[in-house]
């Protein structure tokens with residue numbers, strides 16, 4: 088009966104096509120359906136810093152107000168607000184007014200007025216997990232559809248019209264059979280041609296309503312998907328940097344695949360469910376009207392099917408969660424390796440990577456196979472039940488016809504209605520399972536939306552641009568959250584006066600970069616604090632604090648875009664002159680030789696390492712920072728470029744208006760700094776001026792640098808000229824002198 092119901096329903100435009108419904112809610116669907124031109128545009132706009140304000144909890148209530156804050160406004164809380172758009176348009180998420188878009192980066196828009204209501208406690212049993220009570224997820228799912236309520240209301244109206252028309256079909260067919268098997272000249276109380284014409288018009292109205300319903304439902308679904316994707320991405324951007332580092336692939340899977348399932352489940356799936364409910368109700372009422380006895384026989388089949396559907400739905404939800412997590416893992420694996428494709432190729436690791444990926448794919452497949460078996464068994468059993476019920480109906484109905492209790496037309500109508508009702512029951516089962524799948528995908532997306540950042544971007548007071556002072560480390564202890572067993576910094580104490588320069592020195596892994604990351608507030612210390620002008624930097628909003636810092640990472644990243652865009656990244660107000668000046672200061676002469684100069688399109692890997700590093704230095708300088716963090720900033724440069732960049736760094740240091748903290752191994756870089764701080768075993772073991780430390784006998788710095796000197800000498804092909812008999816004292820003195828001299832280069 089269910090199978091028959093499905094096909095008849097589909098034929099009649101009721102669309103009770105169970106298999107297609109399952110397909111539509113498929114677990115793994117990488118289709119680009121949700122990526123409309125509009126959503127791409129939205130994303131691009133977002134990247135262009137046009138985002139106003141974002142409320143992470145808005146999946147409960149999609150934002151209607153978007154708050155823009157002025158560039159000159161020091162803190163989001165004091166910014167002006169303006170209502171700029173309606174909630175029904177996807178574009179409402181994005182606000183476009185580049186003139187007013189200040190130097191504040193995209194993050195400032197994301198952070199302003201965050202009203203994060205952490206519901207993540209419900210999920211925290213497992214980082215990234217999706218453990219949440221189904222009921223609350225269902226409520227959240229339905230709330231997602233709220234901004235679309237007007238459209239969805241219209242769609243439901245159209246659905247009522249199309250379903251009503253469809254439900255006329257069985258009755259009409261029954262009446263037609265009776266009309267043709269009698270001598271009557273009246274059909275439905277009218278002459279046949281008039282009645283046929285009226286029916287045709289009614290069916291046209293039904294078809295139009297059905298088309299309208301489908302269009303509205305689909306577009307609403309896509310709007311919801313676009314909105315959720317934007318929110319999920321914004322939510323990701325406001326997380327602490329380690330979060331994205333750790334789970335980029337999984338996040339991408341949540342934003343692309345899960346949002347699609349989610350959107351489908353609150354629109355197409357909801358529409359299918361409603362249609363099934365209407366069809367079932369009207370069908371049962373019509374059946375009772377035709378023959379209550381026969382209808383009662385038919386309805387015996389509903390309770391067992393419904394019970395089966397409930398168990399099946401629950402199982403499917405669990406399976407859906409597992410599958411989505413497996414898909415996330417799969418994406419993560421692929422993404423990590425594709426990002427390091429040259430390493431994979433260089434080490435001929437393609438077969439290994441293929442095996443690793445295929446294991447992840449297999450995990451997804453095994454789960455999908457389980458679902459396929461469950462689905463097959465469920466639909467097979469419910470189909471059989473339906474067909475047996477149909478046989479009973481025919482047997483008992485035939486008997487009623489033979490005793491003239493009902494006509495042949497009535498039996499035909501009843502048969503058709505029962506097929507409709509059967510189809511509707513299966514449709515409702517599909518709705519339920521689709522909803523459960525949506526809940527599974529939804530809890531993964533909601534987890535992302537609700538996850539509170541460990542370093543909230545909205546917390547704290549804005550740091551006044553004019554404020555300056557010393558950076559002080561007070562008994563700073565730190566370990567990485569992902570490696571709790573290792574204490575990296577065990578009590579750092581030091582003070583860096585404003586406008587001075589400090590070189591952090593220490594063996595590899597001694598914590599130089601970690602200190603810089605703590606200054607940037609990518610992490611917060613476990614104990615102790617870093618103060619700026621006497622205030623704990625955790626009291627400043629990360630945005631206003633980071634705005635004062637220019638960072639040059641060890642492995643500089645360039646984005647696809649022009650040279651100008653790359654240098655001006657994070658400084659949207661920078662003019663061409665500012666960019667050129669910064670490029671000159673960072674010794675980026677090569678830019679002028681590029682085919683289109685600053686307008687040359689570059690990408691992640693279209694420049695040499697040294698060129699990338701210099702662009703990265705220019706990017707840091709164009710911000711006009713108060714603090715410059717250089718993490719092995721000259722490590723990728725040849726000696727000519729290194730000298731030039733060091734000269735640029737010298738200039739910056741000499742001007743004494745930027746505090747420079749550099750982590751370096753090279754003696755020539757270390758020597759630029761006014762003070763050297765030696766890190767060992769998680770503490771500061773020594774500090775002082777370069778020339779003093781390098782000449783101080785037995786200093787830790789000298790021991791460290793002696794090894795470095797050897798490395799640098801051998802890389803330059805300089806032979807050791809000391810004889811074995813040479814007195815150790817003389818050797819020591821020579822070494823100290825050499826280190827000091829090397830530093831002067």
Ligand SMILES: Nc1ncnc2c1ncn2[C@@H]1O[C@H](COP(=O)(O)OP(=O)(O)OP(=O)(O)O)[C@@H](O)[C@H]1O
Nearest residue numbers: 567569570575593594595596597598599600601602
């Ligand atoms: N994201 C991370 N998660 C866990 N541990 C980390 C992370 N980054 C660094 N570490 C560990 O912290 C310690 C300090 O690393 P850090 O990068 O600060 O050293 P470094 O002095 O800058 O080294 P190098 O000179 O090689 O750049 C090391 O033992 C390293 O393995």
